[in-house]
Amino acid sequence: MPPDYDARIVDLYDEDNPAGAGEGFVLAFADRLGARRILDLGWGTGALTVRLTGPGRTVCGADPSATMIDYARRRPGAEAVTWIQGDADGVPVDPVDLVLMTGNVVQHIADPAWQGTLRALRSRLVPGSRLVFDSRNPSARAWEQWRRERPRTRETIHGPLREWSEVEERGEGLVHARFHNVFERSGAHVVQEETFVFRDLARLTSDLAEAGFEILWVCGDTLGPRSTALRRGCSSRRTLRPERTSAADCRALGAPGFSTSISPPPARPGNPARPPG
Numbered sequence: 001m002p003p004d005y006d007a008r009i010v011d012l013y014d015e016d017n018p019a020g021a022g023e024g025f026v027l028a029f030a031d032r033l034g035a036r037r038i039l040d041l042g043w044g045t046g047a048l049t050v051r052l053t054g055p056g057r058t059v060c061g062a063d064p065s066a067t068m069i070d071y072a073r074r075r076p077g078a079e080a081v082t083w084i085q086g087d088a089d090g091v092p093v094d095p096v097d098l099v100l101m102t103g104n105v106v107q108h109i110a111d112p113a114w115q116g117t118l119r120a121l122r123s124r125l126v127p128g129s130r131l132v133f134d135s136r137n138p139s140a141r142a143w144e145q146w147r148r149e150r151p152r153t154r155e156t157i158h159g160p161l162r163e164w165s166e167v168e169e170r171g172e173g174l175v176h177a178r179f180h181n182v183f184e185r186s187g188a189h190v191v192q193e194e195t196f197v198f199r200d201l202a203r204l205t206s207d208l209a210e211a212g213f214e215i216l217w218v219c220g221d222t223l224g225p226r227s228t229a230l231r232r233g234c235s236s237r238r239t240l241r242p243e244r245t246s247a248a249d250c251r252a253l254g255a256p257g258f259s260t261s262i263s264p265p266p267a268r269p270g271n272p273a274r275p276p277g
Contacts, residue, residue, distance in 0.1 A: 005067045006190045008158050009181060013045050013071075015156075017103070023048050026100060026132065033130060035098035039091055041121075042105035046072030046081065053080040060084060062091045087113075088120035095126040101133035107196040110174075114197070118211035131213065138198035143167050143175040151180075159185035173198040 030038060030052060040061045043049045045068060049061040062084040063069060069083050084091055099121050109117055121131060136142050144167070151164040162182040169175055179192040199207070201218065208215055 004065050005192070006181075007067050007070075008183060008188075009190060009192060010045065010065075010067050010071050011158065012156055012161075014047060017044070019047060022102060022134070023051065026102060027051060029130075029132060030098055033098060035130075037094070037096040037098070039096045039099045039121075039124070041088060041091075041099060041101050041117075042103075042108065043072070043100075044068055044103065046075055046078065046083075048100075048102060049081055050075050050077045053077060058082075060091060060096075062086055062088070088117045091124070094124075095129070096124055097126070097129045099125065099129075099131045101131075103134060104136070104196065106133050106135045107198065108194070110195065110197050115207055115211065118207060118213070122212045130216075135204055136198055138173060138200055143169070143177065143196065143198075146177055151182075153184070158183055170195075173200075173203075 026048065036057050038052055038057065038059045040049045040052065040059065042063055043061045044063070046061055049059060049072065053059050059080065060082045061072065063072075064085065064087055066085055069085050072078055072081075073083055082092075106114070125131065146165055147167040148163065148165045151162050153160050153162045155161075160183075162180075162184060164180050166178045166180075167175060168177075175196045175198060177194050177196065179194075181190040181192065182188070183190070205215060
């Protein structure tokens with residue numbers, strides 16, 4: 001496990017990663033599914049996790065970062081969530097209705113831990129339950145926007161912060177990033193190094209099928225205007241075409257059984273939930 005985040009960086013997380021349409025997508029989907037037992041894996045500061053709570057609903061948030069957990073526990077409403085430090089193998093064995101991995105969570109999990117994560121999650125899902133996750137489309141080459149060789153300075157709650165970053169492609173979908181953060185008041189230079197894994201749709205489809213998931217739908221962005229729905233039992237190789245997804249993030253949803261990733265399917269037996277379209 002890589003070194004934990006600096007607390008000052010975590011304090012700035014929500015400002016740097018504001019809530020977008022993706023949160024509304026997930027909240028609406030959970031409601032339409034009627035999910036009563038939710039596992040949010042890799043939730044960051046817990047902003048979405050807390051919003052998922054409600055009467056008659058059990059929400060568990062698991063994240064390997066102790067600093068993130070400390071921050072999340074200070075949120076209003078955090079007492080309604082069971083917070084666990086760890087990964088998919090460290091969560092309670094009780095079955096759940098909905099598992100979420102939003103934002104960059106999937107990109108943070110390298111092989112073979114990624115395949116192990118899918119197997120662990122599959123064992124916690126019951127018939128009718130769902131796995132929903134985001135995965136960045138590698139053809140968008142989002143990492144190119146992360147590179148900032150010329151430092152910039154901005155005001156933060158910790159005073160002036162000077163930032164720059166270095167990004168290196170390592171092949172096989174691996175991108176290593178080094179983020180530099182200099183807090184001018186103290187002179188502290190915090191370097192955050194992370195390796196991200198970008199998997200295309202074919203690779204995700206194969207991993208999901210191998211773990212025992214049935215892919216129900218895939219969409220090219222949060223709301224899925226270019227989505228292609230899959231019917232139960234149809235060939236994912238024939239129906240899923242990576243080029244049909246947009247260059248935006250690909251949101252993926254799977255259900256125990258066979259193969260996909262995300263886009264609003266038509267309402268039908270066996271798929272009672274349909275996210276907003």
